[in-house]
Amino acid sequence: MLDFRQLQALATVIEEQSFDRAAKRLFLTQSAISQRIKQLEESTGQLLLIRSQPLKLTPAGQQLQRHYHQVSLLQSELLHSLSNTQEEGFTRLTIGLNADSLATWFMAAMQPLLEQSPVLLDLRVDDQEQTHQLLKQGDVLGCISASSKPLQGGNAVPLGISRYLALASPEYIERYFPQGVSSEALTNAPAVEYNEKDDLQDNFISAFFPGVERYPRHRVPSSEAFTELIRRGLAWGMVPDLQMNAQINSGEVKEIAAGMSLEVPLYWHSWNLVSNFSQQLTHQLVNYCHIHLEQPEI
Amino acid sequence: MLDFRQLQALATVIEEQSFDRAAKRLFLTQSAISQRIKQLEESTGQLLLIRSQPLKLTPAGQQLQRHYHQVSLLQSELLHSLSNTQEEGFTRLTIGLNADSLATWFMAAMQPLLEQSPVLLDLRVDDQEQTHQLLKQGDVLGCISASSKPLQGGNAVPLGISRYLALASPEYIERYFPQGVSSEALTNAPAVEYNEKDDLQDNFISAFFPGVERYPRHRVPSSEAFTELIRRGLAWGMVPDLQMNAQINSGEVKEIAAGMSLEVPLYWHSWNLVSNFSQQLTHQLVNYCHIHLEQPEI
Numbered sequence: 390m391l392d393f394r395q396l397q398a399l400a401t402v403i404e405e406q407s408f409d410r411a412a413k414r415l416f417l418t419q420s421a422i423s424q425r426i427k428q429l430e431e432s433t434g435q436l437l438l439i440r441s442q443p444l445k446l447t448p449a450g451q452q453l454q455r456h457y458h459q460v461s462l463l464q465s466e467l468l469h470s471l472s473n474t475q476e477e478g479f480t481r482l483t484i485g486l487n488a489d490s491l492a493t494w495f496m497a498a499m500q501p502l503l504e505q506s507p508v509l510l511d512l513r514v515d516d517q518e519q520t521h522q523l524l525k526q527g528d529v530l531g532c533i534s535a536s537s538k539p540l541q542g543g544n545a546v547p548l549g550i551s552r553y554l555a556l557a558s559p560e561y562i563e564r565y566f567p568q569g570v571s572s573e574a575l576t577n578a579p580a581v582e583y584n585e586k587d588d589l590q591d592n593f594i595s596a597f598f599p600g601v602e603r604y605p606r607h608r609v610p611s612s613e614a615f616t617e618l619i620r621r622g623l624a625w626g627m628v629p630d631l632q633m634n635a636q637i638n639s640g641e642v643k644e645i646a647a648g649m650s651l652e653v654p655l656y657w658h659s660w661n662l663v664s665n666f667s668q669q670l671t672h673q674l675v676n677y678c679h680i681h682l683e684q685p686e687i
Numbered sequence: 688m689l690d691f692r693q694l695q696a697l698a699t700v701i702e703e704q705s706f707d708r709a710a711k712r713l714f715l716t717q718s719a720i721s722q723r724i725k726q727l728e729e730s731t732g733q734l735l736l737i738r739s740q741p742l743k744l745t746p747a748g749q750q751l752q753r754h755y756h757q758v759s760l761l762q763s764e765l766l767h768s769l770s771n772t773q774e775e776g777f778t779r780l781t782i783g784l785n786a787d788s789l790a791t792w793f794m795a796a797m798q799p800l801l802e803q804s805p806v807l808l809d810l811r812v813d814d815q816e817q818t819h820q821l822l823k824q825g826d827v828l829g830c831i832s833a834s835s836k837p838l839q840g841g842n843a844v845p846l847g848i849s850r851y852l853a854l855a856s857p858e859y860i861e862r863y864f865p866q867g868v869s870s871e872a873l874t875n876a877p878a879v880e881y882n883e884k885d886d887l888q889d890n891f892i893s894a895f896f897p898g899v900e901r902y903p904r905h906r907v908p909s910s911e912a913f914t915e916l917i918r919r920g921l922a923w924g925m926v927p928d929l930q931m932n933a934q935i936n937s938g939e940v941k942e943i944a945a946g947m948s949l950e951v952p953l954y955w956h957s958w959n960l961v962s963n964f965s966q967q968l969t970h971q972l973v974n975y976c977h978i979h980l981e982q983p984e985i
Contacts, residue, residue: 404883405883406883407883410883414901416900479877479903488909491907491909491912492909492911492912495912496912496915496916496919500919500921503919503921504920504921507903509877509903509904509905509906510905510906510907510916511905511906512905512906512907512908512909512912513908514908514909579777579807585702585703585704585705585708602714603712605777605805605807606807607807607808607809607810608807608808608809608810609789609808609810610810610811610812611786611789611790611810611812611909611910611911612909612911613790613910613911614789614790614793614794614810617794618794618808621794621798621801622802623798623801623802
């Protein structure tokens with residue numbers, strides 16, 4: 390049987406990325422934290438923690454972390470049902486999601502659960518292709534991902550489609566695309582991308598305007614600053630229609646090439662847990678998205 | 688004399704975090720990229736690149752990267768003044784900044800420069816304490832930081848003060864602080880923090896409500912989702928007054944404890960470069976901030 394306090398020490402050091410902060414959070418000394426992790430490594434016969442900056446888990450450490458998060462969830466539900474209303478009664482939901490879901494519909498979908506239950510969100514933002522990795526490593530309990538493939542021991546439920554439009558301001562379009570969009574015009578027109586993993590602009594170009602070898606691009610790792618650059622007439626970029634609906638309707642921004650859009654399907658992935666919160670969470674996300682996100686045609 | 692194409696291969700691999708993407712961007716094969724980096728390591732007699740995930744530079748590699756960015760800037764200005772208007776004529780400005788500056792005033796301050804000059808932004812978002820590190824490593828040409836201390840060979844110019852207020856919705860305040868804020872009430876009231884490095888909520892509590900040992904907190908690594916959680920009445924948190932001015936004026940959110948705020952001074956750090964763009968950038972940021980940010984009393 391694994392010692393739960395040792396698992397907690399390991400998981401907390403990773404969450405806080407510091408022995409010192411983990412010690413404070415658990416009301417322990419740093420050396421007690423170190424010792425617990427060492428004992429866990431001895432009892433499992435495996436190296437679990439890579440003591441570098443940033444602190445990282447080995448694959449064995451990741452498995453233990455996943456186990457810890459799953460047991461914690463079950464345990465805090467138990468405490469909650471025993472109507473413990475102290476701070477310890479809060480349940481931490483670690484969720485991986487893409488920045489655009491967070492910037493558009495996610496908080497609205499979570500509101501009822503957050504209002505009704507003593508739940509704390511712990512969000513990790515990453516590319517829709519990378520969030521899957523967070524789930525696999527045990528960093529999160531569930532994630533929103535573009536991948537439809539469930540992990541072994543996990544579930545994948547379709548949420549809907551995020552439709553990306555290529556948007557720019559009317560002034561921008563007049564300046565850079567006076568004769569309409571073409572491969573040549575795109576070569577000189579500044580785009581914006583979220584980060585090095587964001588390939589939506591590349592995908593748009595290769596789908597509709599092949600032959601562009603490269604094009605200038607800003608890098609702005611914030612969904613809102615990304616749309617701000619577009620609104621200010623400084624770049625074109627791929628934005629979920631949900632995010633700029635108001636500006637599209639008011640004419641503040643428009644599609645650079647009408648009718649050319651990209652679809653990114655979104656799935657909710659979680660571990661198969663007989664956990665109330667986890668089931669409620671899935672239920673709530675799915676219900677919300679089936680109403681508010683575009684659904685694939687059947 | 689260092690081979691500039693080798694430096695470019697090294698810097699591009701780090702920017703793209705992939706040999707494959709770096710090769711595509713430079714129109715080279717992967718093995719050509721590998722070879723250039725190896726040659727650079729041989730000619731400098733130092734290990735430069737740590738070939739792990741994520742790809743990292745050694746301290747020697749960081750020095751070379753810094754040099755590369757500085758020379759690139761000077762070079763692209765030269766090309767620009769030779770009125771090369773092709774894609775190569777765009778100058779990349781890599782800037783480190785905190786999420787709250789990006790969410791509030793940064794884009795407005797940059798607009799004139801972006802409109803007038805062929806400049807591409809490459810932004811790295813990190814905590815105001817960490818951006819300094821990005822500059823030191825040579826990842827960025829300039830950064831916005833809370834530290835007033837210039838790096839050796841660098842400049843630090845005060846921009847102004849970012850004032851943080853502890854905000855929540857009126858419904859939230861009624862629910863969690865019916866008798867006003869106290870250390871005891873804070874123990875059970877969910878807060879929101881940006882990430883594990885965000886200590887503004889901690890600082891607020893220790894400055895004004897000592898004796899709170901711990902308190903429940905959401906973690907939401909997006910400035911806008913952070914304020915959304917507050918607007919929706921689900922948490923209290925520290926927000927720059929600039930960011931929620933409209934909501935404060937409309938009464939949608941208010942200070943949980945009037946008159947208790949934190950000041951974070953902001954400084955612009957850059958290398959001492961005889962570069963036009965770099966001087967223009969500094970000039971423009973300082974001018975904008977001196978008008979739009981709160982200035983310290985003299």
